[in-house]
Amino acid sequence: MTTLPSDVIDAHWMRVALALARRGLGQVAPNPAVGCVLVQYDHEGGRVVGRGWTQPGGRPHAETEAIGRAGKESLGSVAYVTLEPCAHQGHTDPCADALISAGIKRAVVATLDPDERVSGKGILRMKRAGIQVDLGCCNRQARQLNAGFLATRETGRPHVALKVATTFDGKIAAINRHSQWITGPESRAYGHLLRSRFDVILTGSGTVLNDNPMMTCRLPGLEKYSPIRALVLGHRKIPFDSKILSYEHGPPTLVYLGYKHSLAEDNVFLKKVEVCKVRCDTFGYPVLSEILADLVARGITRVLVEAGSRLNTAFLKAEGVDEIHWFRASTILGNDSIPVIGDLGQDNVEKLRRFSVIEQKRMGNDMYELLSKQANG
Ligand code: AOF
Numbered sequence: 029m030t031t032l033p034s035d036v037i038d039a040h041w042m043r044v045a046l047a048l049a050r051r052g053l054g055q056v057a058p059n060p061a062v063g064c065v066l067v068q069y070d071h072e073g074g075r076v077v078g079r080g081w082t083q084p085g086g087r088p089h090a091e092t093e094a095i096g097r098a099g100k101e102s103l104g105s106v107a108y109v110t111l112e113p114c115a116h117q118g119h120t121d122p123c124a125d126a127l128i129s130a131g132i133k134r135a136v137v138a139t140l141d142p143d144e145r146v147s148g149k150g151i152l153r154m155k156r157a158g159i160q161v162d163l164g165c166c167n168r169q170a171r172q173l174n175a176g177f178l179a180t181r182e183t184g185r186p187h188v189a190l191k192v193a194t195t196f197d198g199k200i201a202a203i204n205r206h207s208q209w210i211t212g213p214e215s216r217a218y219g220h221l222l223r224s225r226f227d228v229i230l231t232g233s234g235t236v237l238n239d240n241p242m243m244t245c246r247l248p249g250l251e252k253y254s255p256i257r258a259l260v261l262g263h264r265k266i267p268f269d270s271k272i273l274s275y276e277h278g279p280p281t282l283v284y285l286g287y288k289h290s291l292a293e294d295n296v297f298l299k300k301v302e303v304c305k306v307r308c309d310t311f312g313y314p315v316l317s318e319i320l321a322d323l324v325a326r327g328i329t330r331v332l333v334e335a336g337s338r339l340n341t342a343f344l345k346a347e348g349v350d351e352i353h354w355f356r357a358s359t360i361l362g363n364d365s366i367p368v369i370g371d372l373g374q375d376n377v378e379k380l381r382r383f384s385v386i387e388q389k390r391m392g393n394d395m396y397e398l399l400s401k402q403a404n405g
């Protein structure tokens with residue numbers, strides 16, 4: 029029997045823990061989405077004895093879930109955890125202590141928790157208890173997965189993703205603004221899955237006026253995972269019966285109003301939404317950084333922007349885009365149509381906005397690409 033190098037085995041189990049962690053995305057903010065796998069090794073190799081992930085609302089934490097499932101079998105196991113186990117007292121004991129009491133012999137941790145109540149203390153507690161701790165396995169993937177939590181803790185801003193669905197030449201509508209169904213059903217279904225992994229979907233008046241989207245996740249069984257919806261209204265009015273204003277399935281839509289937006293005084297409108305106060309720029313549009321700060325104050329860590337040229341361009345100009353989920357149909361609209369991104373005023377190719385392609389897959393007759401700024405370093 030050939031034995032695999034231990035770092036290959038560790039990376040295998042950590043990828044399992046990362047897949048479990050992903051289940052929490054969109055459900056756990058402001059907490060991180062963590063995954064934990066407990067593995068018992070014997071002469072035949074590794075066997076999973078417990079699995080856990082951060083539960084909706086942010087508690088229970090992943091480790092206590094895994095320990096609970098493993099029961100006595102956690103004794104002598106190796107714990108693979110996607111984020112440093114916590115060291116603070118919450119409703120339950122710190123996860124580092126829970127792992128110590130459960131009798132694990134080794135902990136493999138993907139990345140440190142920047143939360144000041146933890147940052148290094150979880151690792152230290154386990155080491156002091158005589159547990160072997162190895163840090164850094166799949167660090168990049170773990171940071172990518174928890175980009176929202178890490179960004180809010182490390183920079184005070186959320187993780188911002190753009191979702192765009194374009195023709196092959198990057199257009200979103202014909203010149204008459206006709207735009208529905210540029211991409212196929214596979215892409216649209218994946219787009220709905222994406223929504224469920226974010227804390228909020230942000231859009232603008234143009235998208236509401238042109239497409240009247242619901243902006244919810246409507247995959248069978250996943251409807252309850254629809255995120256909060258937020259709307260930036262510059263100067264234009266939208267109809268009261270716009271689908272994005274219906275709130276039967278969730279909290280009222282958050283609205284960021286432009287300077288002197290005429291709807292601000294309209295009672296019918298105000299009953300349907302929650303108007304959030306932020307400063308406006310000299311053109312009368314709400315300042316994006318203030319919108320993001322307001323969302324973070326509401327406990328949001330992951331923002332999905334599904335909008336038109338104007339907001340996409342504004343976010344790119346403000347260097348506020350961490351990743352782009354790009355769905356590209358195999359059709360061409362030509363230059364006399366609406367581009368997904370407007371003028372950026374770039375006169376120098378050295379100032380190009382650079383991203384790395386970190387995922388690429390075919391979806392029916394479309395292409396899906398995930399571009400990330402973080403992976404670019
Ligand atoms: C873990 N495992 O699954 C998660 C952790 O509000 P609390 O008490 O739940 O604590 C939130 C903090 O706990 C959060 O900021 C982060 O540092 C950590 N999250 N830790 O060991 C988990 N979700």
Ligand code: ZN
Nearest residue numbers: 089114122123
């Ligand atoms: Zn914990």
